[in-house]
Amino acid sequence: MARSSLRIGILVFPGSNCDRDCHHAVTAIMSAAAEFVWHKEASLPPLDAVIIPGGFSYGDYLRTGAIARFSPVMAAVTRFAESGGLVLGICNGFQILLEAGLLPGAMLRNRSLSFICRDTHVRIENTETPFTGRCKPGQVLTLPIAHAEGNYYADPATLSSLKAKNQIVFRYCTPEGKVTPEANPNGSLDNIAGIVNTTGNVLGMMPHPERCAEALLGNEDGRLILLSLLDSLKSGRFSPKPAMVS
Amino acid sequence: MKATVSVTLKRGILDPQGQAVLHALGSLGYAGIKDVRMGKLIELELATNDRAGAEAEVKAMCERLLANTIIEDYRIEIVD
Numbered sequence: 188m189a190r191s192s193l194r195i196g197i198l199v200f201p202g203s204n205c206d207r208d209c210h211h212a213v214t215a216i217m218s219a220a221a222e223f224v225w226h227k228e229a230s231l232p233p234l235d236a237v238i239i240p241g242g243f244s245y246g247d248y249l250r251t252g253a254i255a256r257f258s259p260v261m262a263a264v265t266r267f268a269e270s271g272g273l274v275l276g277i278c279n280g281f282q283i284l285l286e287a288g289l290l291p292g293a294m295l296r297n298r299s300l301s302f303i304c305r306d307t308h309v310r311i312e313n314t315e316t317p318f319t320g321r322c323k324p325g326q327v328l329t330l331p332i333a334h335a336e337g338n339y340y341a342d343p344a345t346l347s348s349l350k351a352k353n354q355i356v357f358r359y360c361t362p363e364g365k366v367t368p369e370a371n372p373n374g375s376l377d378n379i380a381g382i383v384n385t386t387g388n389v390l391g392m393m394p395h396p397e398r399c400a401e402a403l404l405g406n407e408d409g410r411l412i413l414l415s416l417l418d419s420l421k422s423g424r425f426s427p428k429p430a431m432v433s
Numbered sequence: 434m435k436a437t438v439s440v441t442l443k444r445g446i447l448d449p450q451g452q453a454v455l456h457a458l459g460s461l462g463y464a465g466i467k468d469v470r471m472g473k474l475i476e477l478e479l480a481t482n483d484r485a486g487a488e489a490e491v492k493a494m495c496e497r498l499l500a501n502t503i504i505e506d507y508r509i510e511i512v513d
Contacts, residue, residue, distance in 0.1 A: 249473075249499070250501055253501065254498075257498070293504045295442070295446065295447070296449050299449070300449045340504055341503070
């Protein structure tokens with residue numbers, strides 16, 4: 188697809204509230220074009236990547252992400268992902284990807300029952316994904332979380348499979364990079380903060396890279412994720428196959 | 434015809450809400466409680482009198498939307 192600039196779609200559901208932050212991050216940090224895509228759309232415009240932003244889609248009714256996953260746009264996102272397109276789900280976006288079955292597992296309420304809004308440390312477990320190419324193995328990033336349902340759960344067989352296929356991308360850790368129970372803010376299984384699918388093109392993460400990508404905000408660690416995504420798109424290795432995306 | 438669906442976290446999965454209620458009841462002096470599990474109750478009014486058909490349909494609704502079977506169990510009761 189010959190387009191002069193990269194174009195990244197940002198889904199908007201009723202209750203999304205990080206959509207504009209993501210728009211700003213895409214344009215200001217990645218210097219790419221950003222386009223909002225309303226959840227009622229049954230197809231995606233020509234896009235190079237899709238971001239599912241944070242928020243409270245459908246007020247978190249029933250379960251986080253449970254109703255959003257049936258929005259018409261999600262069928263198009265599923266086709267986009269199956270065609271190899273890069274999909275980044277942040278916070279509620281991660282929850283939606285889980286409910287949609289694009290990533291394995293489910294989210295439970297935080298162990299503390301509290302909504303937690305603070306910085307966390309996460310260790311990079313896999314630098315071979317299209318979202319972490321700029322990170323070093325074992326590197327510790329400081330990234331903020333803001334959620335009440337980030338307590339990741341998967342059954343033992345799924346967890347084994349995630350490990351065997353190197354799908355765990357981020358784990359909550361101490362500032363020194365130790366993965367300990369104390370460093371786990373929400374009770375997540377194995378301190379999991381983010382995972383990719385088996386083909387590596389769909390990432391779900393609870394921390395918000397778009398909220399910490401500028402010196403003005405006091406932390407630029409989020410840039411590594413956004414710029415890794417940009418590198419991957421520029422490499423052309425992760426372009427969705429157009430025939431499969433309608 | 435009505436259907437009630439109760440959705441609870443699977444046994445073995447920590448239920449932080451249930452634990453919080455358990456501790457609150459304990460602090461009120463109710464000492465004999467072994468466990469508390471919280472869940473959701475969903476009431477559906479169905480425009481049908483076909484009990485078997487209704488049950489099959491509500492089961493499909495549970496599998497697709499009302500419960501997340503990775504973490505939750507559901508129980509369906511059909512009431513005439």
